Amino acid sequence: MLDKAIADALRAISTGTVTTILLKKGVRRTWLHGPRPAFHASERIVGPAFPLRFVPAREDLATPESWSSPISTRAAIEAMPEGVVAVADAMAITDAGIFGDILCARMKKRNVAALVTDGVMRDGIGCEASGLPIWCAGIAAPPSVSSLTFVGWGEPIGCGGIAIFPGDVIVADGDGAVVIPQKLVEEVARLGPEQELLEMWIMKEVERGVPLPGLYPPNEEAKARFEADRKKG
Structure with missing residues (x-):
């Protein structure tokens, strides 16, 4: 859980300010390419990164049955602590939605702060109705298993060309999403x-x-x- 005073301070500054400060510290690669404000993204969101990882679809693994696997997006959502920002590495694949209305509704119910991904969503109307703040690269009707295999959570990922580690902090606003390395957050x-x-x-x-x-x-x-x-x- 992010300290409230730190979270409030970060919520008061723009992603542009964050990138400028980090640039002065020698950290250049902080802005995620692809995620754009899409749903309920009018307010600035701050939270610890909860990394999720997809790889290219493989036919024996990327099946509807995989949604019931212990290693699934469903199980990952149940493991998300309150207040985190789920950050999904979808390898910038835009022809399959990684989450839809039901999964977003469950994330909102669990008080997840936001979802950020370089991939796309499905069920756009339902995503809007869920109330979950979402930064993504667009909308697509096909389900994730059409092009992606979910392989796990809680490990380092690359989202939008940027390295994200557990414990890093995400700040997202109208200019996109940036990552603050854990050691530089304070x-x-x-x-x-x-x-x-x-x-x-x-x-x-x-x-x-x-x-x-x-x-x-x-x-x-x-x-x-x-x-x-x-x-x-």
Whole structure:
């Protein structure tokens, strides 16, 4: 479970701010390619990553009967702790929906924070009705086993070309989904609000006609003016 103070701090900063802070820390590959806000994604979502992994379909494994297997999406959903963000590696395959309305409804019932995937959903109307926040690459009618085999959860994955490890934190908003490495979560939560305040001040300076050189990024003189204005309130 993510500490509430950290979660609240991350919920107050944009994915753009997160990527900027991580870039300054030398971590460049954090934005997931493919997942886009699709259902109930108007609010920023924050939560620990719960990784799910699919591989290409193999006919003896990818069958409707596999849905009753101990290693199945159904079993994975029952293992999801409250508040996690389910992150599904579907290898960017877009011709088979990895989850539909019933599975999404169950995830919502279990208080899963959101689903993020580089794959697609099925039962779009039902996904909307479930109330589960979803970031995905689109919609497709065929079930997952048409093109994918589910192989497990709780292990490192690659989703949207980005490495996701258990314990990492996902932040998702209107610009997509980003991952914060576990060891940097507290630092991003600490630095994020300060970065947002600085950028709000820079925007006000732009609006009053200040040229960008020396302002964005701020040089020492601009930083000093920022600090002075902040002290004034």
